[in-house]
Amino acid sequence: MSAINIKSLIRQDVLKFLNSFDTILTDCDGVLWLHTTPLPNASDVLNLFRKLGKRIFYVTNNSTKTRDELIEKCRNLQFEAYRDDIMCTANLSASYLQNKAFTKKVYVIGSQAIAKELELAGISYCGIGPDVIHENKPYHIFEKDPDISAVIVGFDEHFSYPKMVKAATYLNDPNVYFIGTNTDERFPIDDDVVIPGTGSLVRCVEICAERKAVIMGKPEEYMAKVLMERYKIEPRRTLMIGDRCNTDILFGTRYGFTTLLVLTGVSSLSDIEKWKQSEQQEERDFVPNYYIDALGDLLSYLEELDTETS
Numbered sequence: 001m002s003a004i005n006i007k008s009l010i011r012q013d014v015l016k017f018l019n020s021f022d023t024i025l026t027d028c029d030g031v032l033w034l035h036t037t038p039l040p041n042a043s044d045v046l047n048l049f050r051k052l053g054k055r056i057f058y059v060t061n062n063s064t065k066t067r068d069e070l071i072e073k074c075r076n077l078q079f080e081a082y083r084d085d086i087m088c089t090a091n092l093s094a095s096y097l098q099n100k101a102f103t104k105k106v107y108v109i110g111s112q113a114i115a116k117e118l119e120l121a122g123i124s125y126c127g128i129g130p131d132v133i134h135e136n137k138p139y140h141i142f143e144k145d146p147d148i149s150a151v152i153v154g155f156d157e158h159f160s161y162p163k164m165v166k167a168a169t170y171l172n173d174p175n176v177y178f179i180g181t182n183t184d185e186r187f188p189i190d191d192d193v194v195i196p197g198t199g200s201l202v203r204c205v206e207i208c209a210e211r212k213a214v215i216m217g218k219p220e221e222y223m224a225k226v227l228m229e230r231y232k233i234e235p236r237r238t239l240m241i242g243d244r245c246n247t248d249i250l251f252g253t254r255y256g257f258t259t260l261l262v263l264t265g266v267s268s269l270s271d272i273e274k275w276k277q278s279e280q281q282e283e284r285d286f287v288p289n290y291y292i293d294a295l296g297d298l299l300s301y302l303e304e305l306d307t308e309t310s
């Protein structure tokens with residue numbers, strides 16, 4: 001991996017580079033917007049990619065929004081978006097079980113978004129919301145639901161010891177599916193408070209269940225398989241854009257997509273310099289093929305391509 005600065009290329013080469021893709025996979029937070037604030041010109045860039053005939057997929061590890069809620073967020077921030085463009089881990093968790101012709105019930109550690117996606121898939125569930133320790137009710141005594149045949153772990157601000165007890169107990173049966181939405185360790189934030197991400201919760205349940213979860217999000221295989229098998233994307237004609245190297249860029253490296261890092265989110269140039277020198281292959285796989293300060297910096301190139309074709 002080379003980490004070429006797009007701006008160091010001559011203009012003609014950038015146009016050729018942009019023309020070499022049919023499919024654009026883009027992460028959301030840190031690339032298109034920061035929380036609820038769109039990044040400058042990012043929506044124009046994505047909308048122009050689409051106008052130039054490229055297939056767009058929003059690929060996010062976020063498990064707290066449904067596909068429909070993400071479409072709404074995209075549209076509110078001026079990004080064109082349709083149902084099939086959205087790859088989010090709440091929806092993938094439900095579709096994973098649907099593909100297994102799952103007819104039983106799911107114990108969910110997670111948010112309402114997972115519940116809504118399961119409902120849309122016609123799958124029953126329980127576990128959403130607080131489950132706290134009561135002084136006079138031991139947490140190790142609970143009525144096991146015999147219908148539970150899957151456990152999903154996503155982001156859950158009500159994560160608790162009683163939930164761990166239940167998840168690990170259900171997972172003691174090796175026939176019970178174990179799904180983790182994603183492995184992001186922390187949420188990127190500006191101040192000096194650490195907000196544990198879903199990966200911390202998944203790891204916690206994995207340890208007490210003594211099993212590994214099947215992970216829906218980047219950089220793991222399931223999302224790549226859905227993109228290749230359901231949507232027939234061709235890796236060699238696909239560009240993966242992201243701000244976080246150990247998820248977005250590693251995802252691209254593993255499945256043969258060209259990778260572009262933007263510096264508006266989690267990973268920085270100094271991280272890349274460190275990983276380039278790393279003794280470990282996995283860290284060297286964090287190094288993107290290309291980088292650019294911000295997605296919006298591609299706008300003038302795309303405008304030129306648009307003028308050429310119209």
Ligand SMILES: [Mg+2]
Nearest residue numbers: 027029030243
């Ligand atoms: Mg991101």
